[in-house]
Amino acid sequence: MAVQKLWWKHGVVYQIYPRSFKDSNADGIGDLEGIISKLDYLQELGIDAIWLSPIYPSPDADFGYDVADYRDIDPKYGDLESFQRFQSEAHKRNIKVIMDLVLNHSSDQHKWFVEARQSKDNPYRDYYIWADGKNGKAPNNWGAIFGGSAWNWDEQAQQYYLHLFYEGQPDLNWRNPKLYQEMMDIFRFWCDRGVDGFRLDVFNLYYKDKDLRDNPRRFPPTPPFGRIYDWQDHLYDFDQPEMLPALEDIRKILDSYPERYAVGETYPEVADTVTSYAAPGRLHAAFNFAFLHNDWKAKQFLKTIQFWEAPENAEIQPTYVLGNHDVPRPATRYAKGKEDARMKVAAVMLLTLRGTPYIYYGDEIGQRDIPVRRRKDIQDPIGKRYFPLMKGRDGCRAPMQWDASDNAGFTSAEVKPWLPVHKDHTHRNVVAQTNDPDSLLNQYKTLIKLRKENSALYAGDLTLIDLNSSDILAYTRSSAEQTVFICLNFSNKTQMIHLPKEFTQATLLYSTHKKALTDPLENTYSLQANEAIILQQ
Numbered sequence: 001m002a003v004q005k006l007w008w009k010h011g012v013v014y015q016i017y018p019r020s021f022k023d024s025n026a027d028g029i030g031d032l033e034g035i036i037s038k039l040d041y042l043q044e045l046g047i048d049a050i051w052l053s054p055i056y057p058s059p060d061a062d063f064g065y066d067v068a069d070y071r072d073i074d075p076k077y078g079d080l081e082s083f084q085r086f087q088s089e090a091h092k093r094n095i096k097v098i099m100d101l102v103l104n105h106s107s108d109q110h111k112w113f114v115e116a117r118q119s120k121d122n123p124y125r126d127y128y129i130w131a132d133g134k135n136g137k138a139p140n141n142w143g144a145i146f147g148g149s150a151w152n153w154d155e156q157a158q159q160y161y162l163h164l165f166y167e168g169q170p171d172l173n174w175r176n177p178k179l180y181q182e183m184m185d186i187f188r189f190w191c192d193r194g195v196d197g198f199r200l201d202v203f204n205l206y207y208k209d210k211d212l213r214d215n216p217r218r219f220p221p222t223p224p225f226g227r228i229y230d231w232q233d234h235l236y237d238f239d240q241p242e243m244l245p246a247l248e249d250i251r252k253i254l255d256s257y258p259e260r261y262a263v264g265e266t267y268p269e270v271a272d273t274v275t276s277y278a279a280p281g282r283l284h285a286a287f288n289f290a291f292l293h294n295d296w297k298a299k300q301f302l303k304t305i306q307f308w309e310a311p312e313n314a315e316i317q318p319t320y321v322l323g324n325h326d327v328p329r330p331a332t333r334y335a336k337g338k339e340d341a342r343m344k345v346a347a348v349m350l351l352t353l354r355g356t357p358y359i360y361y362g363d364e365i366g367q368r369d370i371p372v373r374r375r376k377d378i379q380d381p382i383g384k385r386y387f388p389l390m391k392g393r394d395g396c397r398a399p400m401q402w403d404a405s406d407n408a409g410f411t412s413a414e415v416k417p418w419l420p421v422h423k424d425h426t427h428r429n430v431v432a433q434t435n436d437p438d439s440l441l442n443q444y445k446t447l448i449k450l451r452k453e454n455s456a457l458y459a460g461d462l463t464l465i466d467l468n469s470s471d472i473l474a475y476t477r478s479s480a481e482q483t484v485f486i487c488l489n490f491s492n493k494t495q496m497i498h499l500p501k502e503f504t505q506a507t508l509l510y511s512t513h514k515k516a517l518t519d520p521l522e523n524t525y526s527l528q529a530n531e532a533i534i535l536q537q
């Protein structure tokens with residue numbers, strides 16, 4: 001029986017960082033009109049949904065992840081009307097729209113916080129988490145993820161407020177029923193406007209310990225966001241049990257509309273708890289970030305896949321991500337010099353695993369991070385604060401490279417874009433790769449198409465195959481109609497592989513290296529350096 005296709009489960013999602021995708025009004029910052037003008041490109045690429053990083057009004061202390069109004073669009077990106085147009089143009093092309101909801105904290109410019117800090121009896125005071133100091137110091141030992149104490153003394157309020165990120169991102173108090181209601185209404189607001197899904201920013205931090213107890217010290221410290229942190233176990237500020245009923249309420253709202261979706265952002269710290277968040281009746285999926293931190297080693301990717309394929313996780317929809325706006329791009333991490341060979345292997349892996357693939361804008365042409373050399377050029381506050389220990393996240397947020405012109409077709413040539421375009425845009429760009437049949441971009445297109453057309457690839461079960469080589473990752477995907485075999489060579493050496501019995505007479509559905517098989521397959525296949533293949537029985 002044919003599987004019923006669900007966009008969020010069987011489709012491919014594309015993340016746009018709106019500041020950097022396409023600028024239509026020559027102010028150096030991308031916008032909704034710009035995105036609308038590139039929807040044909042995205043349709044041609046074959047993606048099923050766009051996840052937009054936040055576009056709500058924001059003073060940009062953390063580039064949109066500090067929201068000043070959850071029910072509007074920042075004028076630098078457009079307005080509610082242009083958002084509706086963007087959405088209906090996307091829908092016309094069968095592309096769904098996922099909004100980024102940042103509900104752990106707001107901006108300190110949000111009217112709730114402006115009110116809250118005025119006095120203890122202000123009706124908005126309890127929308128945030130306030131506390132008195134202890135012995136002239138912060139109320140407890142919690143550290144902010146972007147460094148320093150998580151507490152900020154507010155002169156006007158005469159109390160400390162909690163911010164698990166920047167001072168400009170005060171944490172919202174989900175224990176307050178009024179705030180809780182506001183949060184639920186925000187989901188309804190965007191669902192009513194036709195939004196198809198949500199990416200929930202750091203949702204596992206929504207609740208904090210009622211008594212604000214100290215976190216135990218951790219030894220040795222571990223680095224989730226680079227080298228600035230982390231010397232504590234997040235017993236009391238992450239993953240509190242109250243999160244689960246809240247997710248169930250969110251899900252009920254989503255389920256009262258047709259085909260709505262929510263994917264949650266959690267950090268690897270909570271690999272085990274992720275599965276309880278993405279369980280039936282809660283989120284549809286939770287990000288799996290392991291790939292962002294893996295070295296280019298088949299064994300490491302294997303370990304991540306094994307986790308998601310374990311029988312106890314069978315009901316959970318995996319997501320696979322190679323890049324996003326918080327970490328160096330995959331080509332910067334894995335590709336060697338100008339070569340895209342590894343990027344092609346990575347693309348085959350991303351698009352043939354069981355789970356929803358997320359592509360970060362520009363990774364389909366193998367964009368590299370821009371170099372970050374001087375503190376004064378840095379935009380990301382993490383980099384501003386910690387350079388040179390940490391350079392921040394500007395590297396992976398540079399403008400999309402559309403063509404070879406000055407400013408890469410991102411904005412007009414006379415304008416200074418908010419971040420510089422990568423020098424290599426003169427040869428690495430969408431136009432050049434569209435015209436080159438062997439480019440990474442054309443490979444992405446072919447693979448997405450294959451994934452769409454082959455039920456084994458979009459919906460099949462996955463079985464890992466051990467080929468006795470630490471450089472090779474191999475698996476089959478099988479649906480009721482077909483079984484395919486995928487084999488990825490992570491090494492720079494040719495590997496002679498023994499094919500599973502059922503594939504000795506197989507045909508080549510895809511190879512990063514060959515157009516067709518020249519010799520009929522027998523028991524073995526000579527897998528070239530950095531070659532990835534898909535065989536069909």
Ligand code: GLC
Pocket residue numbers: 062065066102165201202265325326
């Ligand atoms: C998430 C976002 C990151 C942001 C942080 C605070 O981790 O991906 O960009 O800085 O949350 O909202």
